Amino acid sequence: MKIVLVHGIFNTGRVMSRMQKSFEAEGHECFAPTLEPLDGSLGIEHASTSLKQQIELRFGEHEMITLVGFSMGGIVARYYLQALGGAKRVANLFTLSSPHHGTYTAYLPYPSKTFKQLRPNSKLLRFLQENEETLEGVNLFSYWTAIDYTIVPSSSSLWPWAKNKRFFIFLHLSVIFSRKITDEIIAELRGAVA
Numbered sequence: 225m226k227i228v229l230v231h232g233i234f235n236t237g238r239v240m241s242r243m244q245k246s247f248e249a250e251g252h253e254c255f256a257p258t259l260e261p262l263d264g265s266l267g268i269e270h271a272s273t274s275l276k277q278q279i280e281l282r283f284g285e286h287e288m289i290t291l292v293g294f295s296m297g298g299i300v301a302r303y304y305l306q307a308l309g310g311a312k313r314v315a316n317l318f319t320l321s322s323p324h325h326g327t328y329t330a331y332l333p334y335p336s337k338t339f340k341q342l343r344p345n346s347k348l349l350r351f352l353q354e355n356e357e358t359l360e361g362v363n364l365f366s367y368w369t370a371i372d373y374t375i376v377p378s379s380s381s382l383w384p385w386a387k388n389k390r391f392f393i394f395l396h397l398s399v400i401f402s403r404k405i406t407d408e409i410i411a412e413l414r415g416a417v418a
Contacts, residue, residue: 225252225253225289225290225315225413226252226253226254226255226283226287226288226289226290227244227247227252227253227254227255227289227290227291227292228254228255228256228257228275228279228282228283228289228290228291228292229243229244229254229255229256229292229294229297230256230257230259230275230291230292230293230294230297230298230300230301231256231258231259231294231297232294232295232296232297233262233263233264233295233296233336233338234262234263235262235294236258236262237256237257237258238256238258239294239397239400240256240292240294240400241256242400242401242406243292243400243401243406244256246403246406246410247406247409247410250410250413252290252413255278255279255282255283257274257275257278257279257282259271259274259275259297259300260274263334263336263338264296264336264337264338264339265335265336265337265338266337266338267337267338267341267348268296268299268300268303268337268338268341268348269303269307269348271296271300271303271338272300272301272303272304272307272308273308275300275301275304276304276308276310279310285313286313287313288313288314288315289313289314289315290314290315290316290317290318290413291304291305291310291314291316291317291318292318292320292409293317293318293319293320293322294320294321294322294399294400295320295321295322295323295374295375295396296322296323296338296342297320297322298317298319298320298321298322298324298366299319299322299323299324299341299342299348299349299352301317301319302317302319302322302324302352302359303348303352305317305358305359305362306351306352306355306356306358306359307351307355311358311359311361311362314362315362315363316362316363316364316365316412316413317359317362317363317364317365317386318365318366318367318409318412319364319365319366319367319381319383319386320367320368320399320400320405321367321368321369321372321374321375321378321381321396321399322366322368322375322381322383323342323375323380323381324349324352324366324380324381324382324383325344325349325379325380325382326342326343326344326345326346326349326380327342327343327344327374327375327376327380328343328344328376328377329374329375329376330342330343331343344380356385359385363387363412364383364385364386364387365386365387365388365389365409365412366381366382366383366386366387366388366389367388367389367390367391367399367405367408367409368381368382368388368389368390368391368399369390369391369392369393369394369395369396369398369399370390370392371392371393371394371395372395372396372399373395373396374396374397375396389408391404391405393405
């Protein structure tokens, strides 16, 4: 399986390296692109277009892939699937502590278009909610922790269209370093192949 790991805001693809090594040890080919600008100042659409371009450069335009999106990366991945045609080539989407319904921390005074787009009931989040039927045929998962002080409320990571699972992990960034979550993704991928 080809796996693309999508980082969150203020991160680079390197932040996903521990998870990447675990997947590669299972025989998966992984790619963790960096989406610039790192602060999301140009918005989710720009980051999703960059993601699409980098995926096509690495894997061509048709090869099936799995996406793992952390935090903002899950919303970037959704926009890629729902607005840029990515759903045609994505078998599985795992979102990790992604603010599907927005987060109140996005009201912090930071000059980033993405911050505005990740506020509850934003135009972009409404677009994604209104077009979820485009995701039919993609296996959807949302993994999250209730002890998350970045996604507020943490229940914003609950996504009715996905298989949801809550993990007892302390703090937002710890989600991508969690062996429990990595093992859960590996188990789901094994089941999909079996």
